[in-house]
Amino acid sequence: MIRYQGTLYRPPSEANSLILQATLGCSYNECTFCAMYREKRFRVRPLAELLEEIAWARQHLGPVHKVFLADGDALMAKARFLGELCDALRAAFPDLRRISCYASPQSLQVRTVEEMADLRERGLTLYYLGIESGDDAVLEDLAKGVDGDEMVRVANKAHEAGVTLSTMVLLGAGGRARSQEHARASARVVNRIQPRFLSTLVMTPVEGTPLGDADARGEVDALTPVELAAELRELVAHLECSRTIFRSNHASNTLTVAGVLPKDQAGLVAALDRVLADPERAPFVPRWLRGL
Numbered sequence: 001m002i003r004y005q006g007t008l009y010r011p012p013s014e015a016n017s018l019i020l021q022a023t024l025g026c027s028y029n030e031c032t033f034c035a036m037y038r039e040k041r042f043r044v045r046p047l048a049e050l051l052e053e054i055a056w057a058r059q060h061l062g063p064v065h066k067v068f069l070a071d072g073d074a075l076m077a078k079a080r081f082l083g084e085l086c087d088a089l090r091a092a093f094p095d096l097r098r099i100s101c102y103a104s105p106q107s108l109q110v111r112t113v114e115e116m117a118d119l120r121e122r123g124l125t126l127y128y129l130g131i132e133s134g135d136d137a138v139l140e141d142l143a144k145g146v147d148g149d150e151m152v153r154v155a156n157k158a159h160e161a162g163v164t165l166s167t168m169v170l171l172g173a174g175g176r177a178r179s180q181e182h183a184r185a186s187a188r189v190v191n192r193i194q195p196r197f198l199s200t201l202v203m204t205p206v207e208g209t210p211l212g213d214a215d216a217r218g219e220v221d222a223l224t225p226v227e228l229a230a231e232l233r234e235l236v237a238h239l240e241c242s243r244t245i246f247r248s249n250h251a252s253n254t255l256t257v258a259g260v261l262p263k264d265q266a267g268l269v270a271a272l273d274r275v276l277a278d279p280e281r282a283p284f285v286p287r288w289l290r291g292l
């Protein structure tokens with residue numbers, strides 16, 4: 001059987017994937033807003049254990065089309081280990097279409113383009129990357145460990161290797177004071193990356209994180225749903241993407257919008273303008289329905 005350790009996290013689009021914990025925790029684990037792996041020390045799991053879990057899944061599950069390698073930044077594991085894992089997955093599941101994982105900027109700094117290209121050949125074709133913001137002041141506040149230029153550089157390493165990127169921007173991360181700068185700078189960074197997928201999350205203080213502590217001290221300038229809609233509008237309006245699927249489908253979002261850019265961009269901006277013109281009638285997701 002598969003022995004999951006601690007709380008398991010996966011992107012919304014991996015809901016139907018087989019999840020394997022190739023690594024535990026996050027090797028960086030310092031982002032001020034992130035509570036996901038605070039209780040875990042980063043380690044790579046023994047390949048033998050994972051091979052047993054793959055053999056169990058092959059025997060007990062139906063056809064497996066997608067595999068997500070957890071936890072926080074499986075890409076930090078050695079390329080040789082990841083290659084052997086990908087080979088075992090492809091051998092076990094003939095219907096496998098893709099293997100994906102989270103990639104932190106730090107793991108993208110460590111892995112070479114050649115390693116990532118080799119892993120792509122062996123099935124690891126999609127990374128989820130939290131850009132969070134393109135605004136250097138916001139990235140520093142979040143303790144993301146990189147500035148906007150470095151985020152672009154490491155993301156484009158993955159693109160050079162032929163890997164698809166699904167990126168996230170964190171609405172509300174600049175507070176009220178930097179909302180517009182955060183939105184515009186994030187759009188500029190996204191434009192330089194040209195990810196295949198882009199989604200938004202809403203920054204949410206969680207107990208046990210530096211952001212949660214700041215919130216308890218009354219220091220977090222949380223945006224209202226209307227202000228978040230204005231920030232989202234600014235972000236979408238400044239995107240210049242040639243082929244990007246945009247979604248705000250994470251449970252933290254106050255509004256659910258989606259479209260293909262650039263085809264649907266004008267429509268998305270118009271829809272957000274309607275929200276801002278008449279917020280009373282806007283389809284905001286009630287707090288109790290959000291995954292908070």
Ligand code: SF4
Nearest residue numbers: 026029031034072104
């Ligand atoms: S790199 Fe990702 S998983 Fe690690 S602390 Fe930051 S947000 Fe959390």
